[in-house]
Amino acid sequence: MAHQKLSLYQTMILILVAVCAPLGNTxxxxxxxxxxxxxxxxxxxxxAAAFTPWVALGIALLIGFFASYLTALSWAxxxxxxxxxxxxxxxxxxxxxxxxxxxxxYQRWLGVVLITLGVALVAPGPxxxxxxxxxxxxxxx
Amino acid sequence: xxxxxxxSYTGFWAATAMIxxxxxxxxxxxxxxxxxxxxxxDLDNIRAHSGIKGAIWAVLSCPLFFAGVFFMAVAFFxxxxxxxxxxLGLAGPATASLTVFxxxxxxxxxxxxxxxxxxxxxAVLICVGVYFLAH
Numbered sequence: 001m002a003h004q005k006l007s008l009y010q011t012m013i014l015i016l017v018a019v020c021a022p023l024g025n026t027x028x029x030x031x032x033x034x035x036x037x038x039x040x041x042x043x044x045x046x047x048a049a050a051f052t053p054w055v056a057l058g059i060a061l062l063i064g065f066f067a068s069y070l071t072a073l074s075w076a077x078x079x080x081x082x083x084x085x086x087x088x089x090x091x092x093x094x095x096x097x098x099x100x101x102x103x104x105x106y107q108r109w110l111g112v113v114l115i116t117l118g119v120a121l122v123a124p125g126p127x128x129x130x131x132x133x134x135x136x137x138x139x140x141x
Numbered sequence: 142x143x144x145x146x147x148x149s150y151t152g153f154w155a156a157t158a159m160i161x162x163x164x165x166x167x168x169x170x171x172x173x174x175x176x177x178x179x180x181x182x183d184l185d186n187i188r189a190h191s192g193i194k195g196a197i198w199a200v201l202s203c204p205l206f207f208a209g210v211f212f213m214a215v216a217f218f219x220x221x222x223x224x225x226x227x228x229l230g231l232a233g234p235a236t237a238s239l240t241v242f243x244x245x246x247x248x249x250x251x252x253x254x255x256x257x258x259x260x261x262x263x264a265v266l267i268c269v270g271v272y273f274l275a276h
Binding site: 009070071073074075077078079080082083086089090093107108110111112113114115116117118119121122125126129 | 171172174175178179181182183184185200237241244245248249252253254255256259260262263264265266267269270271272273274275
């Protein structure tokens, strides 16, 4: 496995992948829970929900996540992107604790520590597997 | 829902099958999407040569990409179905943490990625961490 250092741009893309998904899901959850109960009898209400501020922000963040995720997968391994961006999972937890002053259980703090250790272990490592064919042909990747 | 309640209401195998369906379809979606992006090549280079439209066209003209999106959609609806039958406290952590592990395994088997000891250790740590976080 060749060790290729990520550029600042590539690091920014990985940060977007990690941040956009949990924030997008949180915005969607906040937007949907603040709406009156939706039923299949009124499908237009679901369509209208997409234009409420929190839901629209959530959708925009998830579109941003998918675009940056696809970009990252075009130059990095799936196993690297998935592991190196896992810290996004604990972002919501930390925001809930430090910004909203919510109580985070001991079990969740343990989860935060384990994810931090896992990301710290994989993030400095190589991001891309160089296949034998591309090694022989001297391809840049 | 504890194990006894799970056995009495849905059956252990039914719960296992539902969680497996979510994990497998999600993994298939991720691996197919990653394979599509690997076959397309570096999107930044494509964008530099052909612009943003060229990059979008490169993605949309790849059949593997749509296969990946299809399985991601299957995973989404399988998760909705699972959450309709199982407690979030069981289905959430189980699917989130198992997907980390199966993605690493599938990346090694199908994408021939070099998942070395460092990545396996990270996968196990994150798998357990996500379980605790989602629980």
